[in-house]
Amino acid sequence: MNAKILTFSSHGDTTLLEYDPATADMEEINRVIAEYEAKTGAQPFDMATGERLEKVTREQNEVLMVHPIAGG
């Protein structure tokens, strides 16, 4: 089963990245996540536990990039 990096969007969700966790280069996956984080401020959360992730590993099958929120 493929793993997904996704984010919320106007139509529910958008898949940013989909990969086979058994064979994927996790360094490359984390590099893509870091780039997305630098650009949007979104940070990865494990959708199985609801916890924020410092690094995505092969254990995660569904990772949600959570965007920043401002006070108003």
Add this chain to the structure above:
Amino acid sequence: MGLNQTLAVVYFRPASTGMVPAILSLIAFLTLVVWRFVFAGPHCRHLVRAIAARQKRHSNLLAEGLHILELGGAAAIADRPLENSADEQARLDRKDPAKRYLQRIAALTGATRMDDAYVLDVGKMQFHVRHRYVKRLRDTTDPDCAPEETCFYPVHKGMPKAEEIATALLLLTNNPGLFDKWAAQSGAFRADGQAFRPTQ
């Protein structure tokens, strides 16, 4: 009766040769009139009866169909006597991806729905999160603790309301201190509490 009248016209004016076509036309017309009343009348009445019978049968079928539907509805209700409107709402929500995510994240964070808000307990704190608005009780064990309120909005535009609430639930669960940053209205903050400038 009509036929007799036609014959009378023919015998009383035989010499008028110029009138022959008109007389023939009249005969034909009257014959048609006679045929119409003598033969077609019962046929029409038969047709009317047939249509009426068909309509009655159709009405009966409709009535039977409605009766079956009513019975079916009663059976469906009887099959699901414990299903209430909240279950029905949850079933409908599963069709909406944003609401589905909110339900998943509410379950992950332990938040429970209360009216239009989600109640989230983080340690002694309790948050009431609804769309773009959050209330905090700093210490639920302290009866004198007054609620504080602030607003929030996502930097990422176009997100459905349900996902905005889901985002706030995830962020507050992992970093309840974000409430103070939102209340200070000093810009946007990432999940780890670091300030974020969209131009970065």
